[in-house]
Amino acid sequence: MDGRTPRTSRHPHGHDVAARHAGRRRDESLGRITRVTRRVTVGALALAAILGIYVSRALPGHAATPATGSSSPTTTPGTGSTPATDPATEAPVQPTPATEAPVQPTPATEAPVQQTPATVAPPVTVPAPTQAPARVRTGGS
């Protein structure tokens, strides 16, 4: 024994406290980065959606047509080179905060929103009077 006592810190757990403080500061920084990243991401998605809508409306032949079927979704063919499922022509994506409840998908069997209801279409050419003998006969059967 040399009479000296072992050298110790004035605060036996000083290192742990410092480490905890450092960790907390790191966590807070990471949290801030995460929040900023999330906001930037949501903002970018919203911007992309808005731009998508703008472009789809600006360019002819690139439009999404709501289904017109009687009881199920259908797609309208012949909308130029853009497939009906082109993301740019789909319904706009609304930026949704993480705390909001997720949008429930509509069951496929529900009636879709109909832009043009089914109608009985009139003839392109109307029947004309004639004296010619009938080729076929219409009537009840």
Added chain:
Amino acid sequence: MTLPSVGAARRPTTRYRTHGLGTVADLVVTDPGVMVAASRILDDEIRRMDRLASRFRDDSELAALHRSDGRPTTVTDDLLDAVQTALRVAEATDGAVDPTVGSAMVRLGYDRDFAQVAGGVGGRLPPARPVPGWRTVEVDVPSGTVRVPAGVVLDLGASAKALVADRVADRVRTACGCGVVASLGGDLAVAGAPPEGFSVGLGDDCRALDPMDPRDDETVAVRSGGLATSSLTVRRWTLGGTVVHHILDPRTGRPVPPVWRTVTVCAASCVDANAASTAAMVLGEAAVEWLGSRALPARLVTPDGRVVTVDPWPRATGAGDGP
């Protein structure tokens, strides 16, 4: 059978007649050389629809759908198309023409081929009751399924025949490149017609074979689209002594009252024309306004023979223009 060129249609015309879907089917083409191919198309479409949508065949796809006990059932594209067409017709007519009248038709005794019903069936007129309604039928196109609630019977008869007429006319024109009239039970579709149009005799019964039949009380030329007639003078039978017929009011499940004896409508397609003529029967006196508001030229005949036309139906030119 090749008929001589007559009247305004200068090209030789060929006519073919067969039977199917419980009625007669006629085909008229402007090019005799394509008659064989065209008649095969007609026969093929009739066979397909009969196998598909007959209420009276246990082996039809529709019968299998009725046995599905209310579960969504995968069906062929053809049946999907037929059901969708019937639902579209129901929607377009505000439910006046409803495919779920099948159950009501069965209660009236029309549950087998009409030849077996024509002589009369036993029973009594059931109480008035609305049919289940077309909105109870669910179609999911992406999965190719149809759900018919348990106990609901679909009657696709009218719209299915008109659908066949439209398909045949379209296929013959595409495959053969000529003008064509395809008629199923008097509901006809015109495609690629000559400029003068095909002349069509109007009457209560489409089954007359002779095109010169004096029973025609009017003849019109049809250039495109479809023309259909609904009539209470055919497909009638007795139910326990009460005379009933095949055009039912979905609101009551009973035969419609005889406001009109016969209604003929011209529209963009045979399916649409059939929908409108049947709806007119159901709507009764309101039919004139309903047809007029949709610019559907029509000719309606009352039970006592009075003719009411809806513009732009042409003015009659021949004898027997009606009272």
